[in-house]
Amino acid sequence: MPNRHQDGSAGDADYGAIGTNYARYRRPDPAIAAVIATALGGARSVLNVGAGAGSYEPLDRQVTAVEPSASMRGQRPTALAVAIDATAEALPFPDDSFDASMASFTVHQWQDLRAGLAEMRRVTRGPALVLTCDPLALDRFWLNDYAPQAIAVEARRYPAIDAIGDGLGGVIEVVCVPIPLHCTDGFSEAYYGRPERLLDPGARLANSAWSFLDPSVGEAFVKRLSHDLETGEWDKRHGHLRTQPSFAGSLRLIVSRP
Numbered sequence: 001m002p003n004r005h006q007d008g009s010a011g012d013a014d015y016g017a018i019g020t021n022y023a024r025y026r027r028p029d030p031a032i033a034a035v036i037a038t039a040l041g042g043a044r045s046v047l048n049v050g051a052g053a054g055s056y057e058p059l060d061r062q063v064t065a066v067e068p069s070a071s072m073r074g075q076r077p078t079a080l081a082v083a084i085d086a087t088a089e090a091l092p093f094p095d096d097s098f099d100a101s102m103a104s105f106t107v108h109q110w111q112d113l114r115a116g117l118a119e120m121r122r123v124t125r126g127p128a129l130v131l132t133c134d135p136l137a138l139d140r141f142w143l144n145d146y147a148p149q150a151i152a153v154e155a156r157r158y159p160a161i162d163a164i165g166d167g168l169g170g171v172i173e174v175v176c177v178p179i180p181l182h183c184t185d186g187f188s189e190a191y192y193g194r195p196e197r198l199l200d201p202g203a204r205l206a207n208s209a210w211s212f213l214d215p216s217v218g219e220a221f222v223k224r225l226s227h228d229l230e231t232g233e234w235d236k237r238h239g240h241l242r243t244q245p246s247f248a249g250s251l252r253l254i255v256s257r258p
């Protein structure tokens with residue numbers, strides 16, 4: 001059984017401390033949701049593990065959500081199912097309970113990745129989906145020039161794509177998910193063409209990586225990025241990204257079919 005923080009958070013991040021504004025900055029992006037919908041295929045019943053505030057939960061299927069953090073459960077819109085307080089590592093369902101299962105932006109936080117993935121597979125009859133970032137592709141993002149510490153933290157946390165495929169088992173498909181320019185889900189790379197947004201402390205805190213860094217890293221990042229935006233240095237090097245329709249970054253959808 002994973003250790004739990006005071007609000008129930010069961011991963012490496014404490015959403016009781018950092019999660020209050022999560023739903024404001026992390027709204028599901030329609031283009032990413034469409035990739036997930038395609039992979040869910042004809043599934044009627046869907047389990048969402050590490051469901052948080054409900055991003056990417058399909059509205060046209062019967063969804064069961066599992067979320068250990070009370071702070072995150074409290075941010076779920078009333079139109080969505082009330083989330084069950086449980087962890088990925090010990091899903092409270094019999095074998096083969098759901099047509100499909102999904103887990104978005106969460107596996108890097110689990111205390112026991114293998115156990116959580118095996119649990120997803122155990123309770124799922126059809127496809128099991130994991131939306132995550134490839135640790136080997138994180139340095140494609142210009143943030144690596146400005147706050148390499150943030151990228152390094154993420155590279156240590158995100159499991160290798162192969163480890164996720166092995167843990168889920170079955171036939172594995174890995175889909176590279178393009179990140180749209182006006183992505184509404186504020187994970188770091190979502191701001192690839194809108195650098196000013198990352199000057200907002202709330203936007204940074206909606207990415208748990210920053211909670212593992214000394215505040216001085218954030219302060220130095222803001223100082224340097226602000227300077228380069230004012231002088232035009234950022235635009236000289238990366239300005240083409242402001243109009244680039246999508247970014248092939250680290251986002252991946254791993255689909256396991258039995």
Ligand SMILES: C[S@@+](CC[C@H](N)C(=O)[O-])C[C@H]1O[C@@H](n2cnc3c(N)ncnc32)[C@H](O)[C@@H]1O
Pocket residue numbers: 002009010011012015026049050051052053054055056066067068069072086087088089103104105106109110111
């Ligand atoms: C970055 S949020 C993602 C939430 C949502 N899936 C989304 O895409 O916005 C990560 C979520 O994983 C949850 N989580 C962390 N460790 C977990 C575990 N061991 N079992 C289940 N959920 C976990 C956290 O409580 C948090 O809500």
